[in-house]
Structures are given as structure tokens and as C-alpha cells.
Amino acid sequence: MKEHTIKLTILKTLAEGGFHSGEELGEQFGVSRAAISKHIKGIQEWGVDIYRVQGKGYQLAQPMQLLDEKVLSAQFGALVELIPVIDSTNQYLLDKVDSLESGAVCVAEYQAKGRGRRGREWVSPFGANLYMSMFWRLDAGMAAAMGLSLVVGVAIVEALEKLGLEGVKLKWPNDLYYQDRKLAGILVEMSGQAGAAANLVIGTGMNLMMAEQTEGITQPWASLKEVAGTDSIDRNKLAISLITALHNALTDYELYGMRGFVERWNRLDNFLDRPIKLIMGPREITGICRGINEQGAVLLETENGVESFIGGEISLRDNAN
Numbered sequence: 461m462k463e464h465t466i467k468l469t470i471l472k473t474l475a476e477g478g479f480h481s482g483e484e485l486g487e488q489f490g491v492s493r494a495a496i497s498k499h500i501k502g503i504q505e506w507g508v509d510i511y512r513v514q515g516k517g518y519q520l521a522q523p524m525q526l527l528d529e530k531v532l533s534a535q536f537g538a539l540v541e542l543i544p545v546i547d548s549t550n551q552y553l554l555d556k557v558d559s560l561e562s563g564a565v566c567v568a569e570y571q572a573k574g575r576g577r578r579g580r581e582w583v584s585p586f587g588a589n590l591y592m593s594m595f596w597r598l599d600a601g602m603a604a605a606m607g608l609s610l611v612v613g614v615a616i617v618e619a620l621e622k623l624g625l626e627g628v629k630l631k632w633p634n635d636l637y638y639q640d641r642k643l644a645g646i647l648v649e650m651s652g653q654a655g656a657a658a659n660l661v662i663g664t665g666m667n668l669m670m671a672e673q674t675e676g677i678t679q680p681w682a683s684l685k686e687v688a689g690t691d692s693i694d695r696n697k698l699a700i701s702l703i704t705a706l707h708n709a710l711t712d713y714e715l716y717g718m719r720g721f722v723e724r725w726n727r728l729d730n731f732l733d734r735p736i737k738l739i740m741g742p743r744e745i746t747g748i749c750r751g752i753n754e755q756g757a758v759l760l761e762t763e764n765g766v767e768s769f770i771g772g773e774i775s776l777r778d779n780a781n
């Protein structure tokens with residue numbers, strides 16, 4: 461059997477609900493109860509909360525709806541690949557950009573090495589959230605990539621609104637926020653040469669129903685279940701909506717660039733008219749956030765007037781006292 465097949469099949473059984481004894485699971489795979497217990501430990505290391513009751517067996521602490529390759533491929537065909545356990549969906553696509561067509565997607569249930577900007581870790585427990593990346597070849601080249609990453613953020617929030625999920629905002633350049641906590645992050649990575657077409661990989665990690673006790677996150681975070689007001693989010697439907705929104709946004713961006721985009725961003729800017737600071741290496745500038753301009757730069761009002769700032773090395777932070 462493939463490396464994770466037993467663990468994934470155990471999870472499928474547990475996701476059906478109820479208790480499942482080590483004996484029953486062992487019989488299913490022709491392995492001992494001790495082997496099952498080892499697999500359960502491995503699953504727990506993926507961040508899944510499983511408990512065991514003497515005489516009854518194992519049960520998931522929270523219900524889990526797994527992503528379904530059949531549902532995804534009925535919608536997108538071979539363009540979407542579900543790889544339940546992976547290092548990083550971004551890395552997976554970056555490793556094979558030469559053989560991909562624009563719109564190719566990789567979705568995962570768990571990332572062992574999920575990453576954020578500047579090599580920071582993206583905490584990616586199994587089955588709780590959404591981790592996906594899309595490949596896009598941008599003929600306009602690398603210079604156009606900054607604007608594109610803002611467009612993607614807006615497209616995702618607007619897609620959530622269409623699903624009736626209101627109140628999600630944006631933090632420049634590409635985080636989604638809910639009630640001042642981080643709900644999702646977007647990571648655009650690229651390969652290619654200056655002057656040539658850019659091979660872009662656009663990764664999105666969105667928290668859906670992450671356990672409160674999840675460790676390793678160094679800032680306040682939120683889950684989509686809070687926005688939805690319910691635990692029962694259909695992960696397959698959501699993945700389909702977000703993939704569709706992303707595909708449409710990238711197609712539009714190639715045709716129209718940032719035209720008409722500033723207003724769409726500013727409506728959703730979490731920090732619009734609020735005090736912020738911009739951190740650029742050792743330098744910090746404080747002022748009032750005034751949204752973005754047509755180039756996708758963040759606008760900061762200081763005593764010198766409104767100035768624009770752009771570049772991947774800038775971090776925006778709340779500066780309320």
C-alpha cells in the first residue's frame with residue numbers, strides 16, 4: 461500500500477462518525493491492533509484530535525468532512541489534483557511549472573511544510589482547513605505580479621460574500637482578516653526571468669474549523685466557522701467556489717489589469733482610515749491607512765501628506781493604542 465493509504469483509510473472510516481475499535485480497523489487492513497495504534501499516533505501528529513474509550517475504540521473529537529477528489533474532478537477534470545498529505549502545495553506546483561497549464565490546482569488536507577511569506581511556517585493541520593495552490597503563466601511578466609496578488613485577495617473575499625459569508629476583510633498586501641484576526645493568507649511565488657513570462661504559483665490557506673488549542677501560530681487567528689455561525693461548512697463546495705473565483709480573477713486580470721479595482725479593494729480594507737505602522741527592515745513609519753492606489757501600493761497619511769509604499773518586504777501592522 462502507498463505510504464499514507466492506511467492512515468487515510470482509517471480517517472475515512474472515523475470521519476463516518478461513531479466509535480471504531482482497533483480490532484475492527486485491524487481486520488479491515490489485515491494488520492494488528494498494535495499497528496493500528498501506531499497509525500492513530502501518526503494521524504494525531506497530523507493535528508487530528510482522536511480519542512479512545514476503553515471497550516469502544518477510537519472516535520474523532522470533531523466531525524470531519526474530507527475533500528473528495530470525485531467531486532472536485534467532476535467540476536474541473538484533471539486540472540485539479542487532490543494530494544491529501546503533502547509538504548507544501550505551493551512547492552509541489554513550483555517543482556513542475558514547466559509541465560503545467562494555467563489554472564492547474566493542487567489541494568491538500570495536510571501540509572507538513574506549509575509556508576507563509578519570508579519562509580515563515582503556515583500551520584496546516586489535517587482536514588480542518590483549506591490549503592490550495594493554482595499555477596498561472598503571466599505573459600505580462602513579474603512586474604505585474606504585485607497587482608495580481610491584491611486582485612486574488614479581493615476575489616476570494618467577494619466569493620465568500622456570494623456564499624453569504626459577510627464581514628471578511630483584507631490586510632495589505634494579501635491576508636484575509638475577520639474581526640481583526642487572521643483568517644487566511646495568500647502566498648504568491650514565482651519562477652521565471654525578468655522580461656519573460658512569469659510562472660506564478662498562488663497559494664491560499666484558509667482556516668475553516670481549526671481547533672482552538674492549535675499550537676504554533678504567533679498571532680491572533682480566526683476560522684471561517686465563526687463567519688458562517690456554524691461548524692458545518694461544506695469543504696468541497698467551498699473549494700470549488702474559491703478555485704472558480706481565482707480562475708476568473710486571473711483571467712480578468714490578464715485582460716483588464718487593475719482597472720476599476722481600487723474601489724473594490726478599499727471597500728474591504730480592514731485598516732482603512734485606521735492608525736497603522738509599516739515595517740520595512742529596521743525602519744517603521746506610522747500614519748493613517750488610506751487604502752491602495754492604482755499600482756497596488758498601500759497609502760499612508762503622515763504629517764507629510766499621503767505617501768505610497770510598495771514592495772514585498774513591507775509588513776503592515778495595527779497601530780491603535
Ligand code: ATP
Pocket residue numbers: 576577578580581582583584632633635642643644645665667676677678679680681682774775776
Ligand atoms: P506580513 O504582513 O509580514 O506578511 P504576517 O504576520 O501576515 O505578516 P506572514 O508571513 O504573511 O506574516 O504569515 C505568517 C504568520 O501567520 C505567522 O505569524 C504565523 O504564526 C501565522 N500563521 C501560521 N499559520 C497560520 C494559520 N493557520 N492561521 C493564521 N495564522 C497563521
Ligand code: BTN
Pocket residue numbers: 547548549550551571573574575576577582590591592593634635644645646647663664665666
Ligand atoms: C501568509 O499569510 O503568509 C501566506 C500563507 C499561505 C499559506 C498557503 S497554504 C497553501 C499554500 N502552500 C503553502 O505552503 N503556503 C500556501
